Amino acid sequence: MSISIFSVEKPWLCLAPMAGLTHAALRELVASYGGCGLFFTEMLNVRAIVFQNPEKDPYLIRGENDRPLLAQLVGREPDLFARALRRLEALFDFDGYDINLGCTRGAIQRYGWGAALLKEPRLCAEIVTAVKENTTRPVSVKLRSPDHNKESLLRLVEKLMAAGISFLTLHPRSPQDGFRRPARWEEIKWLKEAFPELTVIGNGDVFSPQEAKRMLSENGCDGVMIGRAALLRPWIFRDITLYLQGETLPPAPPGLEAPERFLRLLEKFLPPELQEKRFELWLFWFLQNFPYGLHYFGRLKKQKGLAAKLALLKTLLAGEKIGPYPARPYLLR
Ligand SMILES: Cc1cc2nc3c(=O)[nH]c(=O)nc-3n(C[C@H](O)[C@H](O)[C@H](O)COP(=O)(O)O)c2cc1C
Numbered sequence: 507m508s509i510s511i512f513s514v515e516k517p518w519l520c521l522a523p524m525a526g527l528t529h530a531a532l533r534e535l536v537a538s539y540g541g542c543g544l545f546f547t548e549m550l551n552v553r554a555i556v557f558q559n560p561e562k563d564p565y566l567i568r569g570e571n572d573r574p575l576l577a578q579l580v581g582r583e584p585d586l587f588a589r590a591l592r593r594l595e596a597l598f599d600f601d602g603y604d605i606n607l608g609c610t611r612g613a614i615q616r617y618g619w620g621a622a623l624l625k626e627p628r629l630c631a632e633i634v635t636a637v638k639e640n641t642t643r644p645v646s647v648k649l650r651s652p653d654h655n656k657e658s659l660l661r662l663v664e665k666l667m668a669a670g671i672s673f674l675t676l677h678p679r680s681p682q683d684g685f686r687r688p689a690r691w692e693e694i695k696w697l698k699e700a701f702p703e704l705t706v707i708g709n710g711d712v713f714s715p716q717e718a719k720r721m722l723s724e725n726g727c728d729g730v731m732i733g734r735a736a737l738l739r740p741w742i743f744r745d746i747t748l749y750l751q752g753e754t755l756p757p758a759p760p761g762l763e764a765p766e767r768f769l770r771l772l773e774k775f776l777p778p779e780l781q782e783k784r785f786e787l788w789l790f791w792f793l794q795n796f797p798y799g800l801h802y803f804g805r806l807k808k809q810k811g812l813a814a815k816l817a818l819l820k821t822l823l824a825g826e827k828i829g830p831y832p833a834r835p836y837l838l839r
Contacts, residue, residue: 518729715749
């Protein structure tokens with residue numbers, strides 16, 4: 507598909523969907539540093555959208571500057587996707603929908619959702635069809651590599667294209683890889699070579715503007731999606747844009763700036779009962795910008811209340827500088 511689907515110039519720089527993290531406040535934090543090309547929500551359970559009250563769902567809160575925004579949906583039954591779509595279309599104003607074919611969390615896979623669907627290409631296509639029948643907006647999929655086999659990947663993508671996806675994002679790790687092995691970027695190239703007309707976003711292990719440029723040039727993809735590095739550096743999209751234009755990168759902001767901004771945005775966009783947990787979830791990643799970050803995180807977890815956490819952060823980060831790229835976390839959860 508062409509760029510006209512979102513009027514966003516290519517390459518598309520996308521903030522990855524991340525459960526517990528890419529809520530309205532984090533998307534607004536990214537927006538406050540210049541934004542990105544496309545935002546995604548964290549994964550939204552279609553069952554919850556259908557059977558609970560979506561108007562009261564904190565995961566469906568939208569910011570003011572997080573546009574264009576795709577709602578990422580996770581589930582299994584095409585009928586539930588269709589019903590969820592009807593509710594979302596009636597109540598909200600998302601710019602498109604993305605279907606999760608990549609999550610490897612235990613419970614998600616046990617239900618047969620996320621990456622478990624990769625074994626059922628026909629069902630994946632039926633889900634796309636069910637979503638498309640209920641919206642005129644772009645519908646994409648985000649998938650892992652089924653098994654690093656070229657034929658099975660191309661067969662699956664062919665089916666998804668026939669069902670009418672507007673674009674896709676490939677995170678080229680298999681469900682079995684978890685995060686242990688590096689993403690195999692060459693599989694992104696397989697897709698662009700086989701389907702030059704398909705908009706393909708590459709994802710996985712981009713931790714710097716230099717790596718973003720390499721991902722684009724080596725694989726011929728139309729965009730880059732960034733997850734973990736955007737938790738460490740919510741300004742990475744601005745830096746990639748500057749780097750691609752050949753400009754010099756500005757220094758990283760002072761260590762305390764992003765946490766202070768984020769706290770204000772959490773208070774603005776999320777209900778009080780979620781704010782502290784969401785602050786903690788993000789700090790686990792952000793503090794990995796600093797050599798003793800995980801030690802700091804251990805101390806912060808013991809502080810109860812946002813004010814106490816912020817006071818300790820002020821002490822810990824006084825004089826701390828965020829170093830040059832890459833923004834690579836040294837620990838996963
Ligand atoms: C904490 C966390 C939560 C995630 N949640 C989701 C999710 O809800 N939906 C999804 O499709 N992928 C999810 N992912 C995968 C990311 O979107 C992305 O594919 C992965 O982190 C690889 O990109 P990166 O190397 O830039 O981090 C999650 C990843 C992390 C680290």
